[in-house]
Amino acid sequence: PSSTALLKWAQAASRGFAAASAGNPGRKVAVLGAAGGIGQPLSMLMKMNSQVSSLSLYDIAGTPGVAADVSHINTKAQTRGYDKDGLAEALRGCDLVIIPAGVPRKPGMTRDDLFKINAGIVRDLVEAVGKHCPGAVLNIISNPVNSTVPIAAEQLKKMGVYDKRKIMGVTTLDVVRAKTFYAEKNGLDVSAVDVPVVGGHAGVTILPLFSQATPKATMSAEVLDALTKRTQDGGTEVVQAKAGKGSATLSMAYAAALFADACLRGLNGHPVVECTYVESTVTDAPYFASKVKLSTEGVDKVHDLGPLSDYEKDGLKAMMPELLASIEKGVQFVKGA
Numbered sequence: 001p002s003s004t005a006l007l008k009w010a011q012a013a014s015r016g017f018a019a020a021s022a023g024n025p026g027r028k029v030a031v032l033g034a035a036g037g038i039g040q041p042l043s044m045l046m047k048m049n050s051q052v053s054s055l056s057l058y059d060i061a062g063t064p065g066v067a068a069d070v071s072h073i074n075t076k077a078q079t080r081g082y083d084k085d086g087l088a089e090a091l092r093g094c095d096l097v098i099i100p101a102g103v104p105r106k107p108g109m110t111r112d113d114l115f116k117i118n119a120g121i122v123r124d125l126v127e128a129v130g131k132h133c134p135g136a137v138l139n140i141i142s143n144p145v146n147s148t149v150p151i152a153a154e155q156l157k158k159m160g161v162y163d164k165r166k167i168m169g170v171t172t173l174d175v176v177r178a179k180t181f182y183a184e185k186n187g188l189d190v191s192a193v194d195v196p197v198v199g200g201h202a203g204v205t206i207l208p209l210f211s212q213a214t215p216k217a218t219m220s221a222e223v224l225d226a227l228t229k230r231t232q233d234g235g236t237e238v239v240q241a242k243a244g245k246g247s248a249t250l251s252m253a254y255a256a257a258l259f260a261d262a263c264l265r266g267l268n269g270h271p272v273v274e275c276t277y278v279e280s281t282v283t284d285a286p287y288f289a290s291k292v293k294l295s296t297e298g299v300d301k302v303h304d305l306g307p308l309s310d311y312e313k314d315g316l317k318a319m320m321p322e323l324l325a326s327i328e329k330g331v332q333f334v335k336g337a
């Protein structure tokens with residue numbers, strides 16, 4: 001969806017959504033980690049999505065307040081909060097489960113430093129998904145995404161309910177950032193800009209393909225390098241600015257809401273192409289983010305990378321050792337246990 005999608009939702013919300021929701025079956029969506037920095041604004045944005053008829057807000061702390069608050073918004077999604085004991089009920093019948101549960105980075109930390117805590121959180125939540133709504137599409141936000149997506153996949157494989165079409169790591173914020181920085185640098189209308197971002201979701205594994213950006217703009221090698229690095233380090237820019245109070249939450253909630261909306265459109269028979277981190281044969285890495293067609297069963301087609309510049313070819317080569325190691329670490333976390 002374009003970045004005007006939110007504006008459209010807001011306009012539709014003020015009209016009571018009657019027109020926007022026509023013809024869509026209501027979808028049940030759960031947000032796990034709903035009371036967190038990402039979870040709260042994301043819950044609000046999902047409440048504003050006309051494709052959602054039922055919204056489960058789950059967290060281990062603080063959900064009653066968030067659910068009461070969000071539920072007063074006059075849109076159709078029936079909103080309920082669930083605490084620790086309510087996970088099964090929160091998930092039952094879900095079409096889409098969005099997971100932003102876990103700890104965020106502090107200054108000086110890499111996403112991989114979060115592995116120790118978040119790996120177990122994601123594994124346990126995905127186990128519950130496998131039990132209570134095994135066919136649901138999963139949007140994984142919890143970092144390190146490069147590892148938490150393989151963790152989710154291995155957990156579902158272990159339970160015999162894995163479907164590679166259903167698991168997506170949310171890398172939309174990298175796309176959102178690349179679009180913003182590219183438009184800003186080249187004086188373009190940001191709403192008309194597109195930039196694919198491929199690879200993974202950490203440091204050098206994030207590879208914006210500015211050679212495929214539209215509309216086209218001519219940039220010097222220095223500017224291109226600076227834009228690439230800024231996209232790769234966008235998360236760290238926010239972590240430093242927040243100075244110990246967490247990482248991106250508002251731009252992340254926006255990005256997650258855009259991606260969830262794309263997944264719901266796909267489920268509802270209106271296929272959308274978005275960059276996302278999925279099981280992949282596009283490169284040597286078993287999980288990789290590239291353009292993906294989202295349709296009625298989730299991932300429909302994983303697109304290859306298209307023509308790369310020499311700079312991007314180098315970037316692709318450079319990311320592989322880290323990406324492969326992060327994937328293996330995730331796989332072993334479940335398999336080796």
Ligand code: NAI
Nearest residue numbers: 033035036037038059060100101102103104141142143173
């Ligand atoms: P936060 O600490 O504000 O919120 C996390 C929430 O998860 C808290 O409300 C906490 O109670 C909850 N939680 C912890 N364990 C849980 C469990 N077992 N079940 C359910 N809920 C649980 O953190 P924030 O800022 O919302 O970030 C969440 C995650 O998202 C972090 O891992 C962060 O690194 C990641 N993130 C991912 C991005 C991406 O582009 N994919 C971008 C920014 C952050």
